[in-house]
Amino acid sequence: MIRLLLPTFILAAAITPQCGSSSTTTPGSTTSSVQNFQAISVNAGPANNYFNGAFTTVTVCVPGQSSCQTIDGVLVDTGSSGLRVLASALTLALPQQADTTGAPVVECLAFLDGFTWGPVQTADIKLGGEQASAVPLQVIGGPGAPAIPSACSSNGAAEQTLDALGANGILGVGLFRQDCGPACVGVGSSNPGVYYACPASGCKITAQSLVRQVQNPVWLFPVDNNGVVIQLPAVATGGALTSTGMMVFGIGTQNDNPLGAAKVLTVDANGNLSTTYGSQTYAGSYLDSGSNGIFFLDTKTTGLPVCTDSNDFYCPLTLQAQSATIRGVNGATSAVTFNVGNLDALNGRFTAFSEVAGPNPGSFAWGLSFFFGRTIYTAIEGQSTSGGVGPYFAF
Amino acid sequence: MVKTPAASLARSAVLLLILFAPSRAFASLGGSSASVDADRVHAEGALMRIVRTDAYALHEMRSAAGTMVREYVNASGTVFAVAWDGPWLPDLRQVLGDHFDEYQAAMGTARRARRSRGAIGIDGPGLVVQMTGHPRAFSGRAYVPALLPQGVSLDSIK
Numbered sequence: 001m002i003r004l005l006l007p008t009f010i011l012a013a014a015i016t017p018q019c020g021s022s023s024t025t026t027p028g029s030t031t032s033s034v035q036n037f038q039a040i041s042v043n044a045g046p047a048n049n050y051f052n053g054a055f056t057t058v059t060v061c062v063p064g065q066s067s068c069q070t071i072d073g074v075l076v077d078t079g080s081s082g083l084r085v086l087a088s089a090l091t092l093a094l095p096q097q098a099d100t101t102g103a104p105v106v107e108c109l110a111f112l113d114g115f116t117w118g119p120v121q122t123a124d125i126k127l128g129g130e131q132a133s134a135v136p137l138q139v140i141g142g143p144g145a146p147a148i149p150s151a152c153s154s155n156g157a158a159e160q161t162l163d164a165l166g167a168n169g170i171l172g173v174g175l176f177r178q179d180c181g182p183a184c185v186g187v188g189s190s191n192p193g194v195y196y197a198c199p200a201s202g203c204k205i206t207a208q209s210l211v212r213q214v215q216n217p218v219w220l221f222p223v224d225n226n227g228v229v230i231q232l233p234a235v236a237t238g239g240a241l242t243s244t245g246m247m248v249f250g251i252g253t254q255n256d257n258p259l260g261a262a263k264v265l266t267v268d269a270n271g272n273l274s275t276t277y278g279s280q281t282y283a284g285s286y287l288d289s290g291s292n293g294i295f296f297l298d299t300k301t302t303g304l305p306v307c308t309d310s311n312d313f314y315c316p317l318t319l320q321a322q323s324a325t326i327r328g329v330n331g332a333t334s335a336v337t338f339n340v341g342n343l344d345a346l347n348g349r350f351t352a353f354s355e356v357a358g359p360n361p362g363s364f365a366w367g368l369s370f371f372f373g374r375t376i377y378t379a380i381e382g383q384s385t386s387g388g389v390g391p392y393f394a395f
Numbered sequence: 396m397v398k399t400p401a402a403s404l405a406r407s408a409v410l411l412l413i414l415f416a417p418s419r420a421f422a423s424l425g426g427s428s429a430s431v432d433a434d435r436v437h438a439e440g441a442l443m444r445i446v447r448t449d450a451y452a453l454h455e456m457r458s459a460a461g462t463m464v465r466e467y468v469n470a471s472g473t474v475f476a477v478a479w480d481g482p483w484l485p486d487l488r489q490v491l492g493d494h495f496d497e498y499q500a501a502m503g504t505a506r507r508a509r510r511s512r513g514a515i516g517i518d519g520p521g522l523v524v525q526m527t528g529h530p531r532a533f534s535g536r537a538y539v540p541a542l543l544p545q546g547v548s549l550d551s552i553k
Contacts, residue, residue: 053512079529110484112528113515114502154488154495157502166512179530183482189439189459192483270482270532284480284527284534291513295527311518312511360514362553363527363534367513 035129036224036250036257042232042243042352042368046073046089050166051351052292052368054232056247058083058171059126062094063134068126073168076247078230078378079288080172082179082214083125083135084109084116087142088161089168094121097136099206103199106145107138107214108152109179110194114159116140116170117148120195125217127171130249132220136212140165146198151205170290171217173228173247175271175391176381178213185209219380224250226383227390229257230289234373235352237319237339243352243372251377251394252386262377262394264387265328271391275364276325277301284363285326287376287393291367294338295360296324304340306359313343313358324364334395338370423492424522425539428452428472430492434464437489450544451475462533464490467552475542476552480534491537494522498537 040054054076060083061068069092071085097105097120105120118140125132139145141160148158159165172179180194187207195208219225232245248257267273267286275285277297293313299305302322307315320340327333341355354372370376379390387394423430431454435442438458446453452468462481469475474492479485488495501517501524515526515535526535536552 081530109530110533111530112526112533113512150488151486154486155484156487157499174529176531181531183460190461192460194483271529272532284532286529286532288513288529290529293511293513295511295514310511311516312514358511358514359516360527361525361536361549363514365513365527 034223036254037246037248038128040076040230040232040245040247042245044351045075045166046168047162047166049163050292052353052356053166053351054230054245054289054368054371055167056127056171058085058169060085060090060092060094060123060137061126062092063122063124067092068124071168075165075167075170075290076230077170077172077288077290078174078228078376079286079290080109080111080170080179081174081176081216082109082172083123083137083169083217084118084140084172084214085137085169086140086160086162086165086167087118087144090139090142092123094123094137094139096121097212099197101197101199103197104146105206105208105212106196106198106203107179108149108155108194108196109138109214110155111159114157114164115152115155116159116165117152118142118145118160120212120214127217127247128249130218130221130224132215132217135217135220136214138214140169146203149196149203151193152196173216173218173378174380175267175378175393177216177219178210179216180208180213181210184213216380218249219383221249224253224257225380226253226385227251227377227379229375229377230371231375232368232372235354237341237355239346239350239353239355241350241352251379259377259385259387259394262375262387263332263334264330264379264392264394265326265332265334266330266388266392268329273329273393274327275366276327277322277364281327282363285366286364287366287370287378287395289368289371289376291365292369293356293358293367294340294369295358295365295367296363298359298361302340304357307342307344309344311359313356314340315342315344316340317342319355326364326366328392330392336370423466423474423490424477424494424537425542426474426492428468428474430474431456431466431468434466434489437486438462438464440464450547458485465553467538469542469544473542475544476536476538478534478536478553480528480532482531482533484533491524494537494539497522498524
């Protein structure tokens with residue numbers, strides 16, 4: 001019911017933005033009157049090399065000033081936290097974060113398929129009608145970035161260019177307030193080496209307090225700050241050229257973001273839940289709009305053959321219906337069904353597919369394929385919502 | 396054989412060399428079992444346990460940053476597989492050893508139009524790498540197919 005009502009409301013709100021604010025008060029909840037949504041679009045992205053990526057627009061401003069830049073083609077990622085922008089996409093000069101000695105602070109953040117390296121700078125971040133002020137973010141690469149230290153390149157491949165990243169930036173609207181968290185506050189060998197101080201003499205790993213870390217901007221909004229709702233329409237079998245949906249800020253804070261009948265699945269300290277497939281349960285499962293498919297198990301377990309030209313994806317001859325049960329740490333479960341299609345048979349010009357899946361031995365990564373036709377809530381750690389305190393996923 | 400102070404000193408020097416030599420010299424995957432200790436020292440980690448089976452010995456260590464790394468050593472003392480999980484990636488240059496360059500190169504060629512962005516699967520004749528996860532939760536494994544002892548199930552490498 002809620003799934004039917006929500007798009008209608010959002011659509012109406014999108015057509016008449018001035019009416020997107022409602023002052024109806026639900027007992028026990030804070031209702032803001034800010035435009036708490038913006039469009040997201042699944043397309044080939046700014047490098048024209050992407051599929052199953054949801055892109056949006058972010059406005060960054062010099063803190064406290066009116067000089068701003070709007071950057072499009074930014075990937076919406078519920079699997080990470082914090083805003084990262086390619087230096088090549090940023091024309092606005094933002095203040096550089098420095099340590100107590102005045103040395104610039106530079107970040108190395110490892111993703112699964114590579115790492116981003118570049119300076120930590122500060123901006124006011126505007127999304128829809130929301131604003132987070134003086135937020136540390138990462139500028140990726142650029143001529144101003146120091147040479148990549150070997151401890152950083154040990155994470156794999158650098159994703160420093162538009163071609164490699166496939167996006168002008170990454171908007172991490174995930175489960176956590178900061179990208180690193182308490183681990184990076186410490187000194188010594190327990191520090192995972194995400195933040196570096198880079199004086200002229202060279203870059204060294206530095207301890208970074210929570211407030212100075214790159215921040216998920218959503219939890220710094222004055223209102224609608226407990227999470228995000230990602231909503232993408234269902235796409236037909238065979239996919240679509242593009243798809244357009246909504247990113248709504250806040251959970252249960254306005255009329256357009258109630259949890260409704262969505263089931264709250266809490267996650268462990270690292271942001272994972274578990275998935276049961278057949279008779280086996282697999283820990284280390286997660287929901288991630290920044291993954292471009294449903295990556296799960298292997299051919300031996302699923303019976304699904306990989307593509308002849310790529311081991312990255314499954315290519316069954318005909319559409320294969322699958323089912324699984326996702327379980328939260330709180331014991332709540334959600335039974336889901338999904339299809340696996342033949343990637344090689346899909347239209348090469350299309351960019352939005354619900355049936356794209358691939359192998360991932362021993363684990364489930366519920367990527368963007370899973371998001372189509374669903375309303376997926378990501379609640380931020382420590383933030384109160386109508387469904388309890390984050391972090392959790394709900395759908 | 397009479398133990399001379401000189402021989403003892405030489406042995407100590409060799410030990411020190413093993414412990415403190417540049418990590419690349421004692422690369423893990425495909426390296427000798429001595430590299431297991433080098434890895435642990437490099438990660439300032441703690442050895443959690445050693446499990447011996449007929450086919451291999453599993454050395455499990457926990458890095459100071461909280462990532463578990465498991466190294467599988469075959470009967471001839473060669474690390475044939477590594478696996479890891481934790482909030483951060485292990486030092487892949489250290490853990491993959493001489494295969495790290497191959498891994499980086501494979502990641503480069505994987506950048507085709509329809510690449511996976513969600514799970515890493517490198518399936519070469521000389522190196523298999525499988526990785527999953529997101530910031531704050533990564534897991535993966537790598538092995539050299541030719542070094543796998545007979546009868547060892549891939550399911551046990553995790």
